[in-house]
Amino acid sequence: MTDTMLLQNLRPFGAAATDLLIENGQIARIAPDQRAGEGVPVEDCQGAILLPGLVEAHTHLDKSLWGMGWREHQAGPSLRDKIDTERRLRREWDIDPHRQSTRQALLSLGHGSTAIRSHVDVDTETGLAGIAGVQRTRDELHDQIDIEIVAFPQSGLMSRPGTLDLLDAAMQAGADVVGGLDPCGIDADPKGQLDAIFALAETYGKPIDIHLHEAGELGAFSMEMILERTRAHGMQGQVTVSHAFCLGMPDRDRARALVADLAEARIHIATVATVSRPVPMVQDLRDAGVILCAGSDGIRDTWGPYGNGDMLARAMLLGLRNNLRADPDVEHALWCCSWGGATVMGLKDYGIEEGCKADLVLIEAETVTHAVVSHPPRKLVLKGGRVVARDGAALKAAP
Ligand SMILES: [Zn+2]
Structure with a gap:
């Protein structure tokens, strides 16, 4: 045997x-x-x-350009421009979700990751093609690596009619987690988007993972609406907020008060330790008892040229971004890239x-x-x- x-x-x-x-x-x-x-x-x-086994708790397997030769970065600085550029290049380039997710998953496996949570695009143009491609990869690699799929409305949910039905269809088709994205910044309809994704999560009995890039008070406002719905739906322990740049806001007292609320509602945070943006601080979350996991986010895709899927290197970035120097603190950064991710993904016997x-x-x-x-x-x-x-x-x- x-x-x-x-x-x-x-x-x-x-x-x-x-x-x-x-x-x-x-x-x-x-x-x-x-x-x-x-x-x-x-x-x-x-x-x-x-x-x-290390845990890659936030990435986008369906759209890496890994193995496709070097592609010059084309997107402008705004989030909207990155989304639009990606939609255009997806038409122009052959970014096959099954092939690309297989390449990235095997890359991660080589670096010691045995579990991946991947957000996968669902929108009115790509439909469920990304979900189907990554599901095929998940099935083919089931004895090598655990892949969890988040149905992710990358192009907007309420602002792009038809997407909500597709998200529902993705959950029906077996996606593991309901995704969301900047309910104010992208959809300009926080109540609409958040009510919709919490309802989907309730219908399918699945957790939620929301990309929240909104900075400062706007992000704090969205975070409070997420907190409210997490409590109302009894979803403590089943909601993750990815990026949560608002927790890096200069008003540290305001940020810590939000962190205390997150701890009470057992909402998890996923970070990339982004160097170019304010980020949730490791020590604040740790002191409050909020689970922090980490991920590579997009690896060599139309959003940016960086990344190689190495979660030990990500732990180092987490340490650098948070000024962690003492050995027990660096060990905690590794904890986020292993036990933290396993907790968020609900991995059994880890x-x-x-x-x-x-x-x-x-x-x-x-x-x-x-x-x-x-x-x-x-x-x-x-x-x-x-x-x-x-x-x-x-x-x-x-x-
Ligand atoms: Zn992401």
Whole structure:
């Protein structure tokens, strides 16, 4: 059986060296000096650090240009211009959601991510083609990586008639999460959009993840409407706000009061640690007990030329953006890129204890903080106890 194996000489989260036995895809025993039973494969990890599979908690698998050759960035600075440029280039270039999502998922897997939450565009032009393409990738890679699909109204919901019906159809077709986008800034109809997506979430019994780029007081206003509806619908613990740039507003007291409300309503925050915008501060959220997860956002797409899907590098960016220097603080940045994302995605049996799923990554580094700042190629990645990537690359070839 390939999902049973013995990993020798590894250091869980940088602790003392030990051995780890995997049986039926689960961590069966962590103890030093274990002997392999007959026929059980053994891997010498040479003192590598063991972490749970990393979690890419916010990205857009359907529209990466990865593997399509270098494309000059064409979009202007505004959000609206990025949306319009993407709609145009989607017609001009062959950005196939199935092929591109497969490429990006395997790239992430090579970097040790074993779970991905992907927002996938739903609009009146692309319809459900993106959802169908990423669903196919999810099915084909089901034994390599967990992919969760957010039905995402990228071009607007209330401001683009017909999109709400498509979002409903996407949920019917099996999307996992209801998406939303700047209810004031893009739709100019916060009540309309938020009432619609909370109703969809209730109908299908699914969580919500809203992109909220709105800065300052406008974003705070939308956030208060999201808080109100989270409480009214009893959706505590099932709502994520992505970006939440308003929490980086200069009025720190106002931001912290909002964070306290988020904690009380158990609303999660997803961040990219954007360098060019104000962002929610790691320490504020941590002090208040708000779960923070992280993601790459778009990787080499029409929105921007950056990104490579490495969540250890993302943890480093999170540390840099938040001035985290002490080892326990950098370890927390890694926590956001692993346990934080797993909490937001509701992954079962996640972690590196006996009984957890053997979704694991091994890294050659002295300590966890050293792994974050140096993010060397991942030595080994396992999914459900099976080796799926080695030396920085997925074993399965990308299309
Ligand atoms: Zn995004």
